[in-house]
Amino acid sequence: MKRPVLRVVGLSILGLVLVAGFVLLMVRSGPLAPVRVTIAVVERGAFENAVFGVGTVEAERSYAIGPTVPGRVLAVHVDVGGEVRVGQLLAEMDPVELDARLSASRAAAARAVHALEVARAQVRDAEVRQDLAGRNARRYASLGEQAFFSDAAVEAKRQEADSAGAQLQSARAQLDAARMDVERLDAERAAAERQRANVRLVAPVAGVVTARDAEPGTTLVAGQSVLRMVDSASVRVRTRIDQGRSGGVRAGQAAAIVLRSRPGLALPGRVTRVELNGDAVTEERIVQVVFDEAPTDFAFGELAEVTIVTTRGGDVLAVPGAAVHEYEGRRGVWTIADGAAAFVPVRTGETSLDGRVVVLEGLQAGERIVVHSERELEAGDRVSAAESLVAVRR
Amino acid sequence: MISLAGRDILHHWAKYVFTGVGLGLLIGVTLSMAGIYRGMVDDAQVLLRSSGADIWAVQQETLGPYAEPSNLRDDAYRAILGIPGVAEASNVTYLTMQIRQGERDVRVMAVGFEPGRPGEPPFLVAGRRIARSHYEVVADVRTGFRLGERVRIRRHEYEVVGLTRRMVSSSGDPMVFLPLKDAQEAQFLKDNDAIVNERARTASNPALNRPGVPGLLDAILASQTASRSVNAVLVRVASGHEAEQVAENIRRWKHLEAYTRAQMEEILVAKLIETSARQIATFLVILAIVSAAIVSFIIYTMTLGKLRELAVLKLIGTPNRTIAAMILQQSLGLGLIGFVIGKTVATLWAPYFPKYVLLLPGDAVRGLAATIVVCAIASLLAIRVALKVDPATAIGG
Numbered sequence: 167m168k169r170p171v172l173r174v175v176g177l178s179i180l181g182l183v184l185v186a187g188f189v190l191l192m193v194r195s196g197p198l199a200p201v202r203v204t205i206a207v208v209e210r211g212a213f214e215n216a217v218f219g220v221g222t223v224e225a226e227r228s229y230a231i232g233p234t235v236p237g238r239v240l241a242v243h244v245d246v247g248g249e250v251r252v253g254q255l256l257a258e259m260d261p262v263e264l265d266a267r268l269s270a271s272r273a274a275a276a277r278a279v280h281a282l283e284v285a286r287a288q289v290r291d292a293e294v295r296q297d298l299a300g301r302n303a304r305r306y307a308s309l310g311e312q313a314f315f316s317d318a319a320v321e322a323k324r325q326e327a328d329s330a331g332a333q334l335q336s337a338r339a340q341l342d343a344a345r346m347d348v349e350r351l352d353a354e355r356a357a358a359e360r361q362r363a364n365v366r367l368v369a370p371v372a373g374v375v376t377a378r379d380a381e382p383g384t385t386l387v388a389g390q391s392v393l394r395m396v397d398s399a400s401v402r403v404r405t406r407i408d409q410g411r412s413g414g415v416r417a418g419q420a421a422a423i424v425l426r427s428r429p430g431l432a433l434p435g436r437v438t439r440v441e442l443n444g445d446a447v448t449e450e451r452i453v454q455v456v457f458d459e460a461p462t463d464f465a466f467g468e469l470a471e472v473t474i475v476t477t478r479g480g481d482v483l484a485v486p487g488a489a490v491h492e493y494e495g496r497r498g499v500w501t502i503a504d505g506a507a508a509f510v511p512v513r514t515g516e517t518s519l520d521g522r523v524v525v526l527e528g529l530q531a532g533e534r535i536v537v538h539s540e541r542e543l544e545a546g547d548r549v550s551a552a553e554s555l556v557a558v559r560r
Numbered sequence: 561m562i563s564l565a566g567r568d569i570l571h572h573w574a575k576y577v578f579t580g581v582g583l584g585l586l587i588g589v590t591l592s593m594a595g596i597y598r599g600m601v602d603d604a605q606v607l608l609r610s611s612g613a614d615i616w617a618v619q620q621e622t623l624g625p626y627a628e629p630s631n632l633r634d635d636a637y638r639a640i641l642g643i644p645g646v647a648e649a650s651n652v653t654y655l656t657m658q659i660r661q662g663e664r665d666v667r668v669m670a671v672g673f674e675p676g677r678p679g680e681p682p683f684l685v686a687g688r689r690i691a692r693s694h695y696e697v698v699a700d701v702r703t704g705f706r707l708g709e710r711v712r713i714r715r716h717e718y719e720v721v722g723l724t725r726r727m728v729s730s731s732g733d734p735m736v737f738l739p740l741k742d743a744q745e746a747q748f749l750k751d752n753d754a755i756v757n758e759r760a761r762t763a764s765n766p767a768l769n770r771p772g773v774p775g776l777l778d779a780i781l782a783s784q785t786a787s788r789s790v791n792a793v794l795v796r797v798a799s800g801h802e803a804e805q806v807a808e809n810i811r812r813w814k815h816l817e818a819y820t821r822a823q824m825e826e827i828l829v830a831k832l833i834e835t836s837a838r839q840i841a842t843f844l845v846i847l848a849i850v851s852a853a854i855v856s857f858i859i860y861t862m863t864l865g866k867l868r869e870l871a872v873l874k875l876i877g878t879p880n881r882t883i884a885a886m887i888l889q890q891s892l893g894l895g896l897i898g899f900v901i902g903k904t905v906a907t908l909w910a911p912y913f914p915k916y917v918l919l920l921p922g923d924a925v926r927g928l929a930a931t932i933v934v935c936a937i938a939s940l941l942a943i944r945v946a947l948k949v950d951p952a953t954a955i956g957g
Contacts, residue, residue: 173570188900191907204686218692390774408693410676447635447788448741471695487691488684488722492612495799521688521721538685540725542609555685556701556723 200548202555204538205502206486210531213482215518216475217415219453221405223425223468225396226454228376231367232391233259239384239392240365246378250369250395257392259365268358275351278344285337285344292337296330303327373397376466396466402438403455405472412451414476414516415440421455426469434458437474473519483529487521489537490514493545498528500536500543507536507547568866569890579858580894584901586854587931590847591906592913594923597840599916604730604828608821611652612678613794614803616819617810624817625654625792626730626824627832632816634744637793640816643809645801650677651790653743656733659703659711666703668736669729670713672743678794681737687722693739698722700734713738714746730832732915740790748789758784848930855898855931856938859891863942870946871954884943888936895935899928 193199240260244250303323310320377394380386403423407415417439422432434457441452455472489499490512498511512528529535536543538555569576607626616625617632617640624630637649653672658665673679675690681698687707690696697718699705705720712718718738727735738746750758759781763769769777795810795818797803807818819827829837863870873883903924910917 173573177570177573184900188904191904218694220694387772387774411693487689488687491683517691519691521691539683540685542682555725556707 200505200550201507201543202540202552203536203549204553204555205534205551206489206537208483208485208525208529208531208533208535210481210483213477213479213484213518213522213524214475215414215477215516216473217407217411218519219405219407219472219474221403221455221470221472223464223466223470224402224404225398225466226400226402227371227397229370229373229395229397230391231256231369231393231395232389233367233386234364234388236385236387237262237365239380239382239386241382242378242380242392244375244393246375248375250373250375252369252372254369255366256369256375257367259367261362261365264358264362264365268355268362271351271355271358275348275355278348278351282341282344282348285341289334289337289341292330292334296327296334299323299327299330367392369395371397401457401460403435403470403472405453405455405470406445406448406450407453409444409449409451412453415451415453415474419474419476421472421474423455423457424471425461425464427464433461435472477516483525483531484518484522485525485529485535486537487517487523489535490523491543500539502534502536502549502551505548507543507545507549509545568886569893576890576894577897579862580897581901583851583855583858583894583898585905586851587898587902587927588905588909590844590851591902591919591923591927592910592917593840593844593847594927595906595910595917595919596913596915597837597844598918598920598923600732600833600837600840601829602918603728603732603916604833605825606726606728607730607828608824610682610727611794612682612796614797614821615795615807615810616824617649617793617795617814617816618791618819620815620817622817623827623831625652627827630791631789632791632793634788634790636814636816639814640793640795640810643806643813645798645806645809646795647798648678648796650674650679650794651740652679652794653740653747653791654729655743655747656729657713657746659713659736661704661711667733668699668703669733670743670746671735671737672740672747672790673737674740678796681722681724681727683724684722685725687720689722690737690739691721694742695719696721696739698724698737700727700736701725702728702734703736713742714749715752716742716745718742726916728916730828744790852934852938855891855895855934856941858894859887859935859938859942860945862890863887863946867949868954870949871951874949874951875954880947883946887943887946888939891935891939891942892932895931899931903927
């Protein structure tokens with residue numbers, strides 16, 4: 167009788183353990199189990215917000231240097247990467263007939279100067295002639311009154327004097343014309359010289375050559391470039407920032423620039439301008455960020471990640487962004503009341519780059535809120551706090 | 561009053577318990593199979609739930625974005641926002657791709673979404689939401705990515721800033737959420753070699769690279785690399801408006817296809833996973849029949865094993881009812897042990913399946929009812945044999 171009793175007790179205990187384990191398992195896992203969550207305490211503290219954008223390194227002032235008229239490239243004196251001074255000769259276009267035209271124009275100008283001398287001499291000659299003819303006419307007139315000469319002779323002398331006056335006038339006019347000719351030919355010579363100088367392509371500013379688009383012998387139309395250069399003092403990062411986050415960006419704010427070639431290194435910079443023209447298609451704002459100290463080795467067109475510090479607050483109520491949810495059309499956070507989830511609507515402000523969200527109203531410092539949860543919460547869900555939800559789960 | 565069934569079980573308890581355990585494992589497999597089926601349907605539905613949309617606007621004449629490819633311009637959402645009854649509309653892209661993680665490839669569905677709009681992961685289990693407009697991702701834990709890990713998607717490296725759970729595509733691939741613009745690039749921008757080749761091809765076309773038109777080639781090249789497409793626009797309907805009405809407006813005036821949640825569920829559950837779900841369901845039915853057959857055989861052989869004892873019982877005048885009750889009780893007991901063990905093992909091994917296994921309490925209750933019914937029916941055969949035993953065999957040998 168002893169053994170059956172023992173067996174009954176043993177089996178009962180085994181059965182109880184099995185049932186207890188089963189019940190425990192059903193309650194602890196599966197749909198009946200409480201939702202495991204992580205908890206955070208709402209705190210007041212420093213809040214620093216920043217916006218993030220992706221940009222390309224560009225020179226704000228870049229120059230395409232090319233001829234103003236069609237022509238052939240004669241020589242290119244600099245190469246890509248070359249530093250150039252203001253006014254330095256970079257390239258020359260083939261002048262073709264310009265040199266001949268310039269010497270023709272110079273000769274014409276010199277000839278005009280001589281023609282001016284001739285005109286002056288003619289004026290002097292005409293003055294002398296007029297003077298003599300005038301005096302002769304007066305003399306004949308007085309002697310004519312005393313009847314030494316016939317009227318015809320007197321009138322002939324007067325006509326001579328008038329004619330000499332007209333000749334003087336003509337000579338003076340010719341002198342004026344010759345003077346004008348000198349001016350015209352001078353101007354023409356200057357124009358030819360300017361045209362000749364125009365085939366010399368010089369650097370408009372100090373900078374660096376970024377591209378050599380044409381080699382000697384290439385024929386270009388007006389507007390095509392031989393060389394391209396940039397003003398190396400105007401290097402900046404043209405940053406594109408999502409419109410939705412660009413609200414706080416102002417000129418003068420500090421920025422950190424990470425070039426793609428050096429992912430670990432943040433270079434300090436500054437916002438110089440927030441462009442008025444945004445990009446309507448990509449819905450981005452364009453912000454110019456300049457390096458505090460331009461790096462020496464970079465490439466134009468290089469991708470850069472820019473973080474701009476926009477606001478700093480000292481005593482701000484903020485919660486992790488993962489805690490803010492949309493529930494039944496309202497924004498809010500989940501809190502725990504008597505082991506069950508309860509939704510508290512809040513009004514939120516900006517979101518910082520580390521994912522924290524400013525709470526404007528609806529929460530007090532010290533309240534405990536749900537940050538992460540195993541699934542989407544519903545009001546009244548039983549929850550249990552856990553240190554972390556990831557390590558345990560696969 | 562002593563329990564005949566209990567006494568008999570005590571007599572052969574080891575055999576009884578091990579039979580129960582064996583049966584339990586079989587029931588566990590059946591429950592898991594039901595769980596796999598439920599998981600499959602749930603995978604399809606979770607995709608819809610997680611997107612948080614009431615209407616999917618996709619390319620005309622397609623079943624997109626999940627069942628068929630769909631492409632629309634990324635400014636289509638602005639036009640949709642103007643339709644009465646639309647509370648929110650946002651662009652979203654879906655792309656199934658392989659992501660390299662160390663030595664292995666992870667198959668994921670990359671979802672491009674706009675932070676703060678429909679389509680973003682509704683909850684996280686670790687980390688934070690995406691705060692930058694580029695180069696950050698939130699991944700499902702099943703991808704195996706860890707917080708802070710850097711993963712390469714096409715040409716950029718992304719940092720895993722948050723982890724979520726149960727965010728899978730309809731085929732069960734875990735999701736990776738990334739900012740829309742990055743996702744557009746990943747989907748539509750070609751690799752570097754392709755871009756360089758394409759540029760050379762364009763430049764060698766004399767019609768596009770004309771000496772007299774400076775800038776033409778650059779303009780054409782720029783237009784080739786721009787990507788302005790998304791796969792769908794998710795629409796949230798304002799309260800007080802009928803989703804079907806809004807969808808009809810989108811269909812009629814915007815020349816897009818629009819699916820409400822019910823229609824989308826129909827596409828996903830009825831069309832996309834239909835054959836595989838039916839496959840599982842067929843197998844589930846076969847398993848249930850096999851389990852029932854095995855239970856009845858076990859009870860039957862157990863009864864055959866104690867025919868002599870039954871004859872003795874009959875000889876001493878035990879009523880038939882008592883004998884029948886004993887066999888029924890033993891059969892039900894076996895079923896209960898089997899169910900408890902089956903449910904336990906199914907729960908324990910469910911997380912180790914590569915795809916999601918959803919064990920619904922309703923299914924468990926149904927399983928319990930089925931087990932009891934099957935056990936009761938199975939015992940009928942054994943009861944019939946027991947009642948036909950001739951008491952004379954007890955002494956006759």
